[in-house]
Amino acid sequence: MTSGFAIVRWALAGVVFVALGVTSMFLFQLQPVIDDVFNARRAGPVWITTRLQFELGRLNETLAEFANPALDIDPEEVQLRFDILWARYNLSEEGQEGVRAAEGTEEVEVLDRLIAVLRAEEETVFSLERGDYEEALRLHDVFTEFSEPLNDYTIAAKDEQAALDHAARTHLVSMSSSILYVSITLGVASLLLSLLLFLEARQQRRNSAEKQRLLEESRQAYKAKGEFVATVSHELRTPIASILGTTEAVNSGALGKIPDRADAMLRIAQQNAERLGKLINDILDFEKSDTGDLSYQMEPMRLDEVVEQAVRINSHYGEHEGVRIEISAMDRPLPVRGDASRIEQVIANVLSNAVKFSGESKLVQVSCERIGGVARIAVTDYGIGISPEFSAKVFDRFSQEDGSSTRTFGGTGIGMSISRAIVQAHDGHLHFTSMPGKGTTFYIDLPLDEQAQAAA
């Protein structure tokens, strides 16, 4: 749907663009046409020939006046009109852009005859003196001959002018029609484009509403799942506690001596019950950390002591797995503010991982040192290490490097996720360095309690 929209949108945009280009091209072409029309009116053929005809009339008029003894006209008057008529002849010759007015018509030949007469009579005109009435009348007759041909010439020029105007107008009209069609195309394309954008926007609004609904649904489902897990886990704890109590009572001999084979089986049952209990606690903590419901009792404590205790408790597990946990360095005291049981939980989680992945070395080293304003617990194993691919996922939930169902190492894969949530709640930082095949060191950095330190 979206790609269909995109194709049509680009196609329409292309049409609009092309139409705009064509329109501007037309407008660009329009200007010279308008100029032509304008110029044709200003100094076109009709203007030129009319002025020529007018000056012929004035020369004849002046010659007639000169021939009248009562008027006593200066010969220079005649010479002036003669020259101006000549100037008008020159202008007709120049025409427009070097083409004579009404060129190509029969009537234009009058110009050739006129210039012949002007040249022939030039000397006579400029030698006129007062009283040369006969000569003036002769000249009058000579030039009067041109009245009709020049009139015809003007009419021919008018036709030429009309043809020019008509051509220009036709050009204008055809161009206007073209612009009209292009404009219509432009309008329709713009309209379609708007419609398309509108439809697209509506589609997007719908999609977004649908996404919102799905998001809300998945939130609800996630919440319901969380509640379910919490409820189930909680309900499981009671029977587990009962099983543990029972097996411990039996194992402690409170019910009397039991056969060795039954004793071994019971111990296995107890270990598995403990493991199950721990798993359930993990799952509950995970749910709480997910919803931010993990509770903390923050108070001044000594991290060195907490570390020692955690090591002591986990040593049993280590021994069971044949792994030695040793404290390699310890600064004392290391006052921090926090929830001792939660911190111990984190150390226990890191230690159990280290034991689990210690490989052939069967050694886990723990140190607890002051580095600047930070207390740093480092737990190092010399086992298989963490592959670069898995490094980014260490703190993800339910992640184990060996994700197969037949994986070698047990666990839910949520311990690290919980641990990090706990450390972050203490304004601390849980991180690691690892070299595959050489081992891994996890660091738990917690801010030192400066107040307690100062008091000490």
Place this chain on the structure above:
Amino acid sequence: MNTAFRIVSLTLALLTPAAALAQSLEIRVTTEEGTEVVEYTADELLALESFEIVTGNDYADEGTVFTGPRIRTLFEDVALERDDTLYLTALDDFKTFIPVAEIFDYDGIIAVLRDGERMSRRGKGPFWVIYPMSDYPELQEPIFNDRQAWQLSQIKVDVTQ
């Protein structure tokens, strides 16, 4: 314009009508005191401070050199206002006008020489109003071609209006 000059000019006008007819430019100024007329021959016009304008127009090719005094030089003694109008007449009685503002804004001239030569009245002479069209894009408008009267014979202005 002082009285003595006016008398001289009036006398000139009366004594040499033929000169006025053929080869001179008549400047006719109407003020509160009456109408004053001055005639300029081509030589007299060239005796004034001359300017060159290199331009083209409807009747001259681009690059033509026109020489002559500025139009406003002819009216230095007259208190022209920018909204006054000069009325122009040519030998063939073609008539046009020039808003006075333009003679200040563009420094148009009365051309006496075209490419260094006097202009015949069988061509566009003897005098031709020339605007520096090539120097000002706005002067390309056709209306400015109409301002540039050729075969110019008379300029009239009435400053009493």
